Amino acid sequence: MKKSFSKEQFNSILLELSKEYDIYAPVTLPFKGMFSDTDLIKYGKVNSLDEINFSKKSFYSAKETMIPMNQVLFHFNEKEFKEPALKEKKSLVFLRSCDLHSVKKLDNIYLNNKFADKYYSDAMKNIKYVVIGCKTGWDSCFCTSMGTNKTEEYNIGISFDEDNILVDIKDETFHENFSTGEICDFNMDFVETNKEILEIPENIKLTDVIDLPMWRDYDRCIACGRCNFVCPTCSCSTTQDVFYKDNENVGERRRVWASCHVDEFTSMAGGHEFRKKTGDRMRFKVMHKISDYKKRFGTHMCTGCGRCEDACPEYISYIECIKKLTVEVNKKKGDNNE
């Protein structure tokens, strides 16, 4: 069902929905950005369109609404443990096509990877998605190269014309909420091309690329992990046991986001650590995003959102890294065919 709504009509629908759903969307946090006097765009709870930042890419993705950065798995004492109660309210998340694709990629890791992750599975049962039409993307986006620029798998889709909000309500459970408005016809806005068009090499052999000199360019990485934390498809975590001060036999086990760029990510008992050089960690991440994951799940892990490109304090360009790698892989293929 496609309908057109005035801003006032749409806002009163959001207000009504907020009784049943926590509504999450990109919001602006003034002066909390990466540089002085810059704003941070991240996910937050909203109740009206005016609170949503539609014009800028969110620094963090919608991932944190599904997998909290810091999540209590269970509380424990000497005798027993107890999982926290499930969140009662459902979630409605505004996101763009690339980020909805990232949910499918996380599903593969958390649900289709031998064992289903209970915490993720419980959270996902209660989430619905509003896809925000996206006409042009931003300079660092390469969603068209990764095939994530379009989607039909949303519950609700919204685009804008000059005065109205155009809404495609695919999920029938929302039909009653959107009973006002005028029936109309429109196509969702989806990016058709990006400034950055990347060729992603297929079937990269690790042995062909593991010792390439190009990885040494990335030893300038300071292992801050920021590129992982902003990535909508990074899913690694570590666990922490926190013992309460008033009774040290009581505490909680937490799952906390981890980063393959950060020191000690690969530390093992006995002290051995794989990938000590940060350039090698870059290789590991890039190969995971555009090669290894695809060999396992048949689709690239990277959605081309460009957030890692935007977030690196060392100005390490993931896009340029893929371009360099593609040249090297093609060179290798040419050498092998001679």
Ligand code: SF4
């Ligand atoms: S562009 Fe970077 S941040 Fe975005 S999905 Fe790919 S690796 Fe992750």
Ligand code: SF4
């Ligand atoms: S590549 Fe950049 S953002 Fe990522 S860990 Fe290294 S310095 Fe930090």
